[in-house]
Amino acid sequence: MNSNPIFNMHIPTKLVFGCGEIKKLATEKLPGKKAMIVISSGTSMKKYGYLDKVINLLTENDTASIVYDKILPNPIKSHVMEAAAICRERGCDFIVGLGGGSSIDSAKAIAVMACNDGDYWDYIQGGTGKGRPVKKVLPVVAIPTTAGTGTEADPWTVITNEERQEKIGFGCPGTFPALSIIDPELMVSIPPHLTAYQGFDAFFHAAEGFIANCSTPISDLYALEAIRLLAKYLPIAVSDGKNLKARAKVAWGSTLAGLVESTSSCTSEHSMEHAMSAFYPELPHGAGLIALSEAYFETFRNDSMKRYMKMAEVMTQQKSNRPSDFIDALVRMQTACNVRDIRLSDWGLKEEDLPKMVQNARDTMGGLFLFDPRPLTDEEILNIYKKSYR
Amino acid sequence: MNSNPIFNMHIPTKLVFGCGEIKKLATEKLPGKKAMIVISSGTSMKKYGYLDKVINLLTENDTASIVYDKILPNPIKSHVMEAAAICRERGCDFIVGLGGGSSIDSAKAIAVMACNDGDYWDYIQGGTGKGRPVKKVLPVVAIPTTAGTGTEADPWTVITNEERQEKIGFGCPGTFPALSIIDPELMVSIPPHLTAYQGFDAFFHAAEGFIANCSTPISDLYALEAIRLLAKYLPIAVSDGKNLKARAKVAWGSTLAGLVESTSSCTSEHSMEHAMSAFYPELPHGAGLIALSEAYFETFRNDSMKRYMKMAEVMTQQKSNRPSDFIDALVRMQTACNVRDIRLSDWGLKEEDLPKMVQNARDTMGGLFLFDPRPLTDEEILNIYKKSYR
Known part of the structure; x- marks a missing residue:
């Protein structure tokens, strides 16, 4: 980053954050009168009562809703297209994404396709996407x-084109959520x-965004605080899931x-992981990143020395004078979170797949x-894949 | 602040930041087709060519403009009312505030009164303001x-009602600038x-916002970085005004x-200063704050010990174990900026005025x-005034 940066x-x-704040869904000004609530095909949103809670809070806020509940962990384009058609047919004027990233990302993509004709991949930049401009997007509540x-x-x-094995990120000013409630x-x-x-x-969103060559003073501020909080509290949230303080910090x-991600960018660690889960959709995105991370960050150790030491310092709360301190802290954090022994082969990845991942x-x-x-x-990319493969 | 905060x-x-970035005024999407450019009654916007530059960049961006150039250092309500009337008459659909806080604050108030009837003080909360709700606000570019x-x-x-000697802050969601270019x-x-x-x-916006009882994790992040940057670079910008790196950091x-200020709040140091410059409009706001600050922060030294030490640590880049370290660092910073010897009496303040300032x-x-x-x-407030008076 430049010493006189332009950014x-x-x-x-609007971010609404805090324990119990889901209740604000009943009182916040909402961006429409009829919502499509997008959830995953799993059972948890129903089992834990979150879906009912959201429907009831919307009702309290004089807002009707319908539910689309087919989203997969690695969400696919055909569901986006199907839900967008339902959305138009039923006259929904905003989308609520409830759940993990897959549901919220799908909500954004559905919000795009509810207002734009053709195929979702017509609007994607990268891969076989056609990069057409998006005209309008329905508002999203996350x-x-x-x-x-x-x-x-x-x-x-991030949506996967299941016919073409392409998993690609997309976004435009209209796909920022209008309102996000983080409870x-x-x-x-x-x-x-x-x-x-x-x-x-x-x-890794924070760490990649911090070493990215497009980092800025504001992204650095967010990134180092995220790295500090996650290094300190993620191991606690993993070992004691009921610890609300740790959950809130994470x-x-x-x-x-x-x-x-809104002020800097992910780097190629994310491209490399997306390639793996495009071919093996069962592989959780985070697990893939963890598997790649030591070899990935090792590769840039001497290119971003000061930034590695800064990250090490917020992780360890001690002075650092070697960039490898960051790698050491990362490995310790993985051990503390019981994810040190991820084997990509457990999700079906074969060593001979690795060259096509590079492409x-x-x-x-x-x-x-x-x-x-x-x-x-x-060659370096293939090497990262190889070192990460077990 | 709570350990499980709600915020x-x-x-x-949209913030656009960087040396030379004023040029973006020619290419950014603007919120209207005819601007009222609001500047102060001083000469600097014309002398340094900033006004011409802004008019030309707007023209390049297919945008017409007119100029209102009467704003005083402590801006007054009658100018807001006059400019708003001109704005309606001439059909301006957005306001550009160019200059110091007085011009940009006036731009916001004019944007309110261009869309709402009656008197500006009808909408003010506090003092003799009537607290009527604001219906609409023209977009503002700062x-x-x-x-x-x-x-x-x-x-x-912050506008002064010159007839009533009330200097009061006001704001609503519509008075956030749509676009700010910080060059x-x-x-x-x-x-x-x-x-x-x-x-x-x-x-002081940062330091007050950091000790405020409504501070939040996000305001703390902004505040400590602002305090760190200003403590380090303000003395350089004061002694070497051409130092662009220092200017950019400040x-x-x-x-x-x-x-x-958007995520926490100022505290009563600002109320106390506003009272002084309501009576003595020649007193620069910052000079009034500097004069009050040592006694003001001394008053809360034992109420906010941890936060004082945190502020001292980012200012000195050393461990702190006494809250008074912050006061010491503040005094050193004032000395380094040649503002340690501010005498309120130089601006006409009389000691016998102090009790009415409290009220x-x-x-x-x-x-x-x-x-x-x-x-x-x-009594404590009066004491802060008395200790600050020279």
Whole structure:
């Protein structure tokens, strides 16, 4: 980053944060009168009563709603298209994304396709997307029940084109949520391993955004605080999921990391992970990132020395004079969160797949490689994959 | 602040920051087709060519403009009313505030009165204001040429009712600027003493917002960074006004302090200063704050010990174990900025005025006393005034 930097900040989202704050859904000014609530195909939104709660709070706020409940953990384009058609047919004028990143990202993509004709991939930049301009987007309300994606504080949505094995991020000013309610009480039921996967996703949004060559004074501020909070509180939230203080700190760390994504950018670690879960949709995004991370960050250790030491300092609260202190702290954090022994082969990845991952990472989210501290060669990318493979 | 805090953040303003970034006025999407440019009655906007530059950049952006150039350093209601009438008559659909806080604050108040009937004081809460709800506000573009008020990043506007000697802050969601362009190159011509007054205004927005009982995790993040930047770079900007790096750091510190005002609040130091400059409009706001500050912060030294030590740590970059370290650092910073010997009597203040200041501070901006670390008695307020008087 330049010593006299030039940068923008524009985050139009209203963030409402705090334990119990889901209740504000009944009193906040909402951006429409009839909502489509988008949730995953899993059972948790119903089992824990979150869906009923949201429907009731919307009703209290004089707002009708319908539910679309088919979203997969790695959300796919055909569901976006189906839900957008229902949305138009039933006259919904805003979308509520309730759940993890998959539901909220889908809500954003549905909000795009409810107002624009053709296919979602017509609007995607990258891969085989056609990059058409988006005319209008329905307003989105985001209610995360996980702490990881940061999608509540950024315009990004990541959808997989299941026919083409492309998993690509997209966003425009209209896909910033109008309102996001982050209530850590909705996160206490997340099991330990998912808490860790999601929390590390947030951690890498911050760490990648901090070493990105497009980082800015404002993204740095958000990133270092997110890194500090997640390093300190994620291990506690993993081992004691009912600890509301730890859940709240992790949730806030994740939202801050979302603000990093709005003011800086992820780097190619995310492209490389997206390639893996495009081919193996069962692989949780956070688990893939954790598997890649040591080799990935090792690669730039001598390119971003001061920034590695800064990250180490907020993680350890001690002076650092070696960039490897960051790698050491990262490894300790993974051990503390019981995710040190992730084996990509457990999710079906084969070693012979790795070369085609390199190509997919370049093809679909190749733009993020431009933000790395220095350009990576294909050989280096393959090496990161190989070192990460077990 | 609570360990499980509940808070909101909603800053719809687009901030464009950087040396030379004024040029973006020609390319950014503007919120209207005909602007009223509001500047002060002084000569600097014309002398340094800033007004011509802004008119030309607007023209490049297919936008017409007219100029209102009567704003006083402590801006008054009659100018707001006059400009709003011209604005309606001439069909302006947005307002550009160009200059210091007085011009930008006036731009916001004019934007209110261009869309609402009656008198500006009908809408003011506090003092003799009637607190009527504001219906609509014209969009505002803020172009600060000073680093102090932070008004480019908050909804607040401070106008003096010259007939009633009330100087009161006002704001609503509509008075957030739609766009703010912060170009440190426009600040190099500010003379040293004004650089110091304005920079300390920003510093106190951050420091008050940090000890305020309504501080939040996000306001704390902004506040500590603003305090760090201003403590380090304000003395350099004062002694070497052409130092663009220092100007940029101070400008960014001031904008961050504006974000503090949008996410926490000033405390009663600001009420006490507003009372003084309501009676003595020649007294620069920042000079009044500097004069009050040592006695003011001394008063809460034992109420906010941890927060004082945190502020001292970012100012000195050393561990602190005594809250008085903050007061010491504040005094050293004032000395380094050549503003240690401010005498309120130089601006005409008389010692016998002080008791009526207590009443005015309570009457007009009494709300801020609610955010102090603990409630102050009238006797304590008078004592702060007396200790500050020379």
